[in-house]
Amino acid sequence: MNGDGTVFARGLRKSFGDRVVLDSIDLDVVCGQIVCVIGPSGSGKSTLLRCINGLEEVDRGVLRVNGEDLGFRETATSYRARKRKEVAAQRSRIGMVFQSFNLFPNMTARQNVMSGPVLVKGKPKAEAARRADALLASVGLEGHGGHYPWQLSGGQQQRVAIARSLAMDPNVMLFDEPTSALDPERVGEVLAVMKDLAERGMTMLIATHEMGFAKEVADTVMFMDGGLVVEQGAPKDVLCNPKERRTQKFLESVL
Amino acid sequence: MTSTTEPTRTDRHKPDGHEDAATKPRVHRRGTLEYVAWAVCVLVTIGVTRTLVTNENYQWDVVAQYLTAPSIIRGLVLTVVLTFAAMFFGSVLGVVIAVLRVSPLRPVRILAGAYLTFFRGTPVLVQLIFWFNIAALYPELAIGIPFTDISQDIDVNRLISATTAAVLGLSLNQAAYQAEIVRGGFASVDKGQIEAADALGMSRLTKLRRITIPQAMPTIVPATGNQFIGMFKETSLVSVLGVAELLQSVQLVYARTYQTIPLLLVACVWYLVMTVLLSYPQSLIEKRFSRTRARVGNDPVPSQIGLIGDAK
Numbered sequence: 231m232n233g234d235g236t237v238f239a240r241g242l243r244k245s246f247g248d249r250v251v252l253d254s255i256d257l258d259v260v261c262g263q264i265v266c267v268i269g270p271s272g273s274g275k276s277t278l279l280r281c282i283n284g285l286e287e288v289d290r291g292v293l294r295v296n297g298e299d300l301g302f303r304e305t306a307t308s309y310r311a312r313k314r315k316e317v318a319a320q321r322s323r324i325g326m327v328f329q330s331f332n333l334f335p336n337m338t339a340r341q342n343v344m345s346g347p348v349l350v351k352g353k354p355k356a357e358a359a360r361r362a363d364a365l366l367a368s369v370g371l372e373g374h375g376g377h378y379p380w381q382l383s384g385g386q387q388q389r390v391a392i393a394r395s396l397a398m399d400p401n402v403m404l405f406d407e408p409t410s411a412l413d414p415e416r417v418g419e420v421l422a423v424m425k426d427l428a429e430r431g432m433t434m435l436i437a438t439h440e441m442g443f444a445k446e447v448a449d450t451v452m453f454m455d456g457g458l459v460v461e462q463g464a465p466k467d468v469l470c471n472p473k474e475r476r477t478q479k480f481l482e483s484v485l
Numbered sequence: 486m487t488s489t490t491e492p493t494r495t496d497r498h499k500p501d502g503h504e505d506a507a508t509k510p511r512v513h514r515r516g517t518l519e520y521v522a523w524a525v526c527v528l529v530t531i532g533v534t535r536t537l538v539t540n541e542n543y544q545w546d547v548v549a550q551y552l553t554a555p556s557i558i559r560g561l562v563l564t565v566v567l568t569f570a571a572m573f574f575g576s577v578l579g580v581v582i583a584v585l586r587v588s589p590l591r592p593v594r595i596l597a598g599a600y601l602t603f604f605r606g607t608p609v610l611v612q613l614i615f616w617f618n619i620a621a622l623y624p625e626l627a628i629g630i631p632f633t634d635i636s637q638d639i640d641v642n643r644l645i646s647a648t649t650a651a652v653l654g655l656s657l658n659q660a661a662y663q664a665e666i667v668r669g670g671f672a673s674v675d676k677g678q679i680e681a682a683d684a685l686g687m688s689r690l691t692k693l694r695r696i697t698i699p700q701a702m703p704t705i706v707p708a709t710g711n712q713f714i715g716m717f718k719e720t721s722l723v724s725v726l727g728v729a730e731l732l733q734s735v736q737l738v739y740a741r742t743y744q745t746i747p748l749l750l751v752a753c754v755w756y757l758v759m760t761v762l763l764s765y766p767q768s769l770i771e772k773r774f775s776r777t778r779a780r781v782g783n784d785p786v787p788s789q790i791g792l793i794g795d796a797k
């Protein structure tokens with residue numbers, strides 16, 4: 231069975247010290263599904279996304295991304311850590327877009343997009359450069375390949391970051407508040423790129439405060455609070471007719 | 486408001502021919518303190534110059550005579566060579582130790598930490614004398630392949646000459662300080678950079694070579710430049726081992742002629758000249774990298790960031 235583009239979790243738990251940040255999280259994301267994760271600050275949205283691409287290690291629970299146990303291999307009695315190379319290969323199939331872009335400042339936009347294919351997959355530079363230019367064009371940044379991050383606006387930087395992730399041909403894309411650090415007039419251009427990506431069938435998990443975007447694009451909206459998934463379902467149910475008291479309160483506060 | 490482009494001022498065309506108020510220079514106040522400071526500065530300069538010129542014990546003619554004497558120049562050259570050698574080996578080893586210091590393997594971290602503790606916790610002078618006398622501790626060094634008969638005994642006394650001990654001592658000590666500088670540079674790299682590299686699946690070595698080190702350079706390079714200048718003066722310590730560098734060269738002369746002061750002045754002149762010469766590229770480097778650093782933020786000053794990283 232091919233599990234590409236899926237995220238599966240059962241009873242996921244993550245704590246920092248004795249502070250439990252994620253508690254018994256279950257996920258069933260199918261290929262091409264768009265999941266928007268909403269919730270108040272500190273509810274664990276970032277931590278959840280960071281666990282899904284292995285930036286944080288979960289304490290307990292099942293976590294399968296693209297059909298494989300992430301970072302570990304299941305044995306009869308335990309989960310054994312995989313070799314570093316295997317983990318890197320798994321992660322290269324999971325794209326991550328950060329709130330603060332995290333472009334490499336010592337590289338141009340093109341070099342940023344090329345960095346994965348060239349430095350990780352060992353692709354020839356010329357081929358990677360052509361692909362990078364095509365990807366930059368697809369996020370509306372034709373001709374910006376030679377610019378350094380500091381020469382680009384926040385919205386442009388974030389689109390380069392998306393192109394950089396896409397260059398690895400990921401099956402799942404994770405977005406951690408991709409528009410929170412942007413000027414309001416720049417939010418639209420990044421959301422447009424994400425919408426385009428969604429229409430092309432990419433599996434996406436998006437932590438966001440953009441309720442309008444969630445309503446329009448998401449297949450599923452997940453409301454988190456205190457490390458728990460409080461409510462999830464179709465956007466029109468969760469966002470317009472929330473059943474849970476906490477969801478109602480949160481939505482009242484943000485609208 | 487009028488729609489003319491030039492600002493209109495009431496005092497613009499004063500009949501008495503006074504200057505246009507908009508173009509008048511702004512004159513700043515000088516505090517009394519500044520005048521006092523200038524007075525002190527001038528007095529000190531006059532005093533120092535006077536004693537330098539009138540006190541015959543300085544013997545400037547002797548200074549002039551020995552400044553470019555062959556033995557002194559040979560000493561100067563050796564000082565320069567020692568500086569470059571110690572900085573080269575020290576920097577390379579320093580980077581290695583800094584990397585070991587952040588190794589995921591705890592025993593490796595402990596060993597690197599012990600190295601730092603030892604070399605930073607004992608005086609360089611003591612270390613130098615120690616290396617010079619290492620033969621007392623290990624008279625014979627066997628270089629060979631373990632568990633085979635292939636081996637070669639080496640007389641440590643011959644191996645560790647005074648110059649070798651000097652380079653060894655200065656390099657090993659420099660490595661410890663360089664490791665701290667590199668570690669500081671690594672720490673200055675934003676955590677998000679490492680996470681972005683991790684998310685792409687970069688290996689540890691690739692991350693180090695392509696992400697961490699290029700971005701740590703703006704912190705590392707100027708600090709290393711300072712070490713260079715420091716090392717130039719530090720080499721004078723090896724005179725105690727009898728290595729004929731600049732200080733030892735002048736000492737050899739005044740041991741014979743008893744012209745201690747003028748010969749020490751010869752050494753001072755050369756040390757000063759060289760450090761001033763070294764300070765110039767250092768200040769250029771510092772400026773260049775401080776700009777780079779600003780650019781890493783959102784400074785829209787276009788300039789060659791290609792200095793770091795693999796810009797085409």
Ligand SMILES: Nc1ncnc2c1ncn2[C@@H]1O[C@H](COP(=O)(O)OP(=O)(O)OP(=O)(O)O)[C@@H](O)[C@H]1O
Nearest residue numbers: 246251269270271272273274275276277278407437
């Ligand atoms: N590295 C860490 N060490 C300790 N605690 C952490 C760490 N990272 C996150 N936390 C804690 O975990 C909780 C969840 O944080 P998380 O960043 O996932 O929240 P979030 O929902 O993304 O919030 P925000 O909307 O502010 O981004 C917070 O209480 C935070 O303090």
Ligand SMILES: [Mg+2]
Nearest residue numbers: 275276277407
């Ligand atoms: Mg967050």
